Amino acid sequence: MKNIQIFAHRGSKGTHPENTMAAFKEAARIGAEGIEFDVHLSSDGEMIVIHDETLDRTTSLLGYVKDCSAQKLKTADAGSKFSKEFLGERIPFLMEVFDWARGNSLLMNIEIKTDKLAYEGIEQKIIDLIRKYRMEDRVILSSFNHQSIEKVKMLAPELERALLFEGIPENFEEILHDKKESGFHPDKNSLTPAISEKAKKLGYKIRPWVANNKADIIRLAEMDVDVIMTDFPEKAIKILKAWQTSD
Numbered sequence: 133m134k135n136i137q138i139f140a141h142r143g144s145k146g147t148h149p150e151n152t153m154a155a156f157k158e159a160a161r162i163g164a165e166g167i168e169f170d171v172h173l174s175s176d177g178e179m180i181v182i183h184d185e186t187l188d189r190t191t192s193l194l195g196y197v198k199d200c201s202a203q204k205l206k207t208a209d210a211g212s213k214f215s216k217e218f219l220g221e222r223i224p225f226l227m228e229v230f231d232w233a234r235g236n237s238l239l240m241n242i243e244i245k246t247d248k249l250a251y252e253g254i255e256q257k258i259i260d261l262i263r264k265y266r267m268e269d270r271v272i273l274s275s276f277n278h279q280s281i282e283k284v285k286m287l288a289p290e291l292e293r294a295l296l297f298e299g300i301p302e303n304f305e306e307i308l309h310d311k312k313e314s315g316f317h318p319d320k321n322s323l324t325p326a327i328s329e330k331a332k333k334l335g336y337k338i339r340p341w342v343a344n345n346k347a348d349i350i351r352l353a354e355m356d357v358d359v360i361m362t363d364f365p366e367k368a369i370k371i372l373k374a375w376q377t378s379d
């Protein structure tokens with residue numbers, strides 16, 4: 133039976149503060165095959181791991197990441213809004229995630245967050261760091277902004293890339309065919325067996341997001357996807373194992 137991998141979405145967002153080292157370490161602890169996280173740029177061009185464009189929802193600071201210096205971002209608490217237990221958890225820099233990743237073999241799906249704001253040069257910065265840390269075989273670069281993926285293709289054709297979709301357009305086959313990427317990352321509700329089959333025929337790996345309950349996880353597994361992204365990786369691994377052994 134094919135091995136369907138579990139990627140911990142924003143780390144283990146369901147049980148730990150999203151996009152923090154605590155969440156990534158939890159994903160490693162419970163045996164996920166990969167982590168997914170999001171990257172923005174600070175005012176001074178550092179690569180910052182956080183989901184939103186602003187700091188308000190998940191940290192002790194307010195305002196846009198793009199308007200905040202790296203020094204200032206280092207003072208933010210990114211844990212206690214999730215739970216007091218995580219007070220003192222910091223916003224990671226991409227460099228810190230890579231430093232830690234040297235000690236494990238997790239795959240990393242790096243989402244380039246250029247769908248709402250343009251971060252000048254973010255693609256080249258991420259590529260340079262991947263090369264510096266020799267993480268070429270460990271990363272998948274994805275974005276809702278397909279122009280960002282186009283840039284990565286030009287700058288670093290050796291890196292694995294994926295197209296993110298929220299809702300799947302009627303002409304998705306044409307898009308997948310023309311873009312010639314290798315990863316298809318649709319939202320879980322839009323993915324159907326027919327779409328999955330068509331994407332597979334075009335040579336794409338299918339990694340839907342984000343399935344958190346048993347029915348969704350099994351529905352995606354039945355479509356023979358390659359990866360399931362989930363906020364609850366420990367639970368998802370158990371559900372998947374039980375489903376695989378019951379066959």
Ligand code: G3P
Pocket residue numbers: 141168170183243274296317341361
């Ligand atoms: O990469 C899949 C998923 O993370 C995209 O949505 O909003 O959680 O970044 P979002």
Ligand code: CA
Pocket residue numbers: 168169170243
């Ligand atoms: Ca994401």
